[in-house]
Amino acid sequence: MALDTLMQQMVNGITLGGMYALIALGYTLVYGIMLMINFAHSEMFMAGAYVGLFTLTGLTNPKLVGSGTVAFLTKNGIGLVLLFTIVFLIAGVAIGLLGVIIERTAYRPLRNAPRLAPLISAIGVSIFLQNAVLLWVDSKALPFPQVFPIVNIKIFGNASISTLQIFILVSVVLILIVLDTFVSKTRIGKAMRATSQDRDAAGLMGVNINTVIALAFFIGPALGAVAGIFNGMYYGTVNWNMGFLPGIKSFTAAVIGGIGNLRGAMLGGFVLGIIESLAAGFLATGYKDVVAFVILILVLIFRPGGLLGESVVEKV
C-alpha cells in the first residue's frame, strides 16, 4: 500500500518537477545574465496557458477551421502531433515576443538603476498582466479542452502513469537536452555564457549584449509558456492567478539548483517536484507548500550557492 503511494507520488512528482524545471530555466537564464529576479515570469506561464487554450479551442472549432480539419487533427495520430506542435509553437513564439517586449519597455531603461528598481518594475508588470487577463479575458477559471487522449497505464500495484504524464515528461526531457546543447555547443550559446560571467568583458570581446539579453528574454518566457500549456492540460483549467504559486516555487527550484546554472535549475525543478509530491502523499496536502519553502530555507542556509552552484565568494 505505502509502496504504491510512493510510486504514484514519484510519478506525479516527476511530472510536476518537469513543469517546475521549465519555468525555473526562465528565472535562471534571466538571473544569470541580468542579475535580476524576473518577477513577471510567472505571468509568462499564465499567459502561455491562455494563448495555448485559445489556439487549441480555435483549431478544434469546426465553425472556424471546418469539421474535416477538426476530425483530422483530433482523431488521428499525425493530426494530434501536428495540432500540438502548432499550439506549442504559437504560444511559445507569442509569449517569447511578449517577454522581449517587456524587457525592452520595462527593464532596459533600468539597466544602471539601483538594484531594487528592476524588481519593483517586474512586480508592476506582473500585476499589470494579471489584471489585464482578469479584466479583458475572464475573471473566472476557464476549462482547458481535453483533446489529448488520456489513458492510464498500470505500472506497479495500484500506481499508474497516464499518457499525458508520459507526453509531458518526454517533451520536457527533449526540451532540456536541446536547450543544454544550444547553450553549451553553439556560438550564440557561448555568447550567453560569456555574458553571464562578465557582461562588460563579453561586450568588449564583440558579443552583442542586447541580442543576448533579448534571446534570454525570448527563450525563458517561451519555456514558461510551454509549461503553462502542460499545466493547463494536466489540471484541466486555467486561471488569471495560476502563475503565482508555480512561479515562486520554480524560483525556489532555481535557487535550490544554484541560480544562474541551467542544469541546476533542471535538477532543482525535479527535486522540488518530487519532494513536494511525497509531502502531499505522506504528510498533509495543505502543508506541501510549506515543505517547498522549508527546503528552500535549509538549502540557502547550508548551501547558499545551491546544489550545483559555486559557493558565493564575498567580493570586496
Next chain:
Amino acid sequence: MAGSKMDIRTNVQSKGWSRGKIAFAIFLGVLVVFAPVLLQGFQTMSFFVRVLGIIGIYVLLALGLNIVVGYAGLLDLGYVAFYAMGAYAAVILGEKFVTAVQMISNVGLRDFLVSSQFIVMLPVAAIIAALTGLALGTPVLRLRGDYLAIVTLGFGEIIRILATNDFLGLTKGAYGMMAPVAQPLGLSQLQLLPVAIPAIGFNFIFSVNLYWYYIVVLLIVLAVFVVRRLDNSRLGRAWVAMREDEVAASSVGVNIMTSKLWAFALGALWGGLAGVVFANAQGFVSPESFTFMESVFIVTMVVLGGMGSIPGVIVGAALIAGIPEMIRGVAQSPLLAGVIDPTLASAISGYRYLVFGLLMVIMMAVRPQGMIPSTRRAQELHPEDEKVLEEEDQSLWDLKHGADRSEHDL
C-alpha cells in the same frame, strides 16, 4: 555640478526648521486631526474615514519595513508575516486575556479591562513580532541581496500557510477568527457627544472607524519619533555603514550580527502593532489578509516613496494604499450616484490594479530613487553612480593638474 551634493553644509542646513516648514507641519497636523471629523459628519463622505484608517495601517507597516529595507538595506519580501503575527496574537491572546479577566468580580474594573484589552495586546504583539523577527533573522544572517529576499518571501508564505492549515489548532484555518471585543475603551462615552448641524446636513457621531483612525495616527506619531531617533543613533549609523559596505563596516568595528538582528526586530515590531490595530478595527482576521501580494505592496510603498526617507515612505504608503481604496470607495459611494451609473463605476474600480501596475513600471523608469528620496541615501556612493564613474574616467592629467571641480568641493 555633481560635487555640490557632497557638500557637508547641506547636512547641517537640513537640520534647522524654517518658518515655512513649521507652518506646513502645523497645517498638516490640523488636517490629520480634524479632516476626518468633517468627513465623518457628512453621510456621503463618511466612507473616507475607513479608507483613512486603512491608509494609516499601511503607513505604519511601511515605516516599520523602512527600518529593514531603507536603513539596514535588507530586502524583506515577507514583512507581512510580522503583521500576521501581530494580528493573530491580538485575537488569540486577546481572547485569553478577556476570559481571564472575567474572573474579576468588580464589574466596573472588569468592563474596563475587557474594553481595554487591545491596549494590553499592543506591547504583547509588538514583542511577539520582534521575537519572530529575531527568529527569522538569526538563521539568515549570512545571506544577502536576492537570496535574503527569497528566504523572507518563503518565511512569509510559511506563516500564511500555517495559519491557513490551523496550525496546532490555534488559528481556525481559512475560516478566520473574530476579534474578542467589539467595543473598544471609551468609544461609548465618545459616542455620547453627537454634533449635528441639520442646515448643512452635518451629523457627526464618533464612529468605530474614526476611533481606530485616531489610534493608528497615535501609533504613527510614535513610529516617526522612534524612527527619527533611531536614524541618528549609534545603531542607525551602524546600519548606514553596513548598507553601504558590510566588509568595511565590520572592519571599523560595527557588529554586523547584532546590527542586522536589531534591524529585523525593530522593523518587525511595527508590523506587530499594525496587526493589532488591523485585527481589532476589522473585527476579523483570516489568512487571506496576509498574502505575498500584501508584502509586495508594502515594499513598493517604501521604494516608490523613497527608501530611508520618512516623509517619502508616508507619502508612498498613503498613495499606494489610498488610491485603489479611494477609487473603489468613490465608485461605490452615493457621491457619484447621479453622475455615473453603477456598472461603469464598478468597471472603473476594477481597473485600479491595472493602472497601479503600469504606474509602478513608469515610476521606476522615470524616478527610481522614489518620490521623496532620502538626503542621506542620495549622498552615498554606489559603484554604478555617475559621480563615481566620472571620477574613474578622469585621466591622470586631470588628477595631477587638479581638475577645476576640486575647487568647489569642500
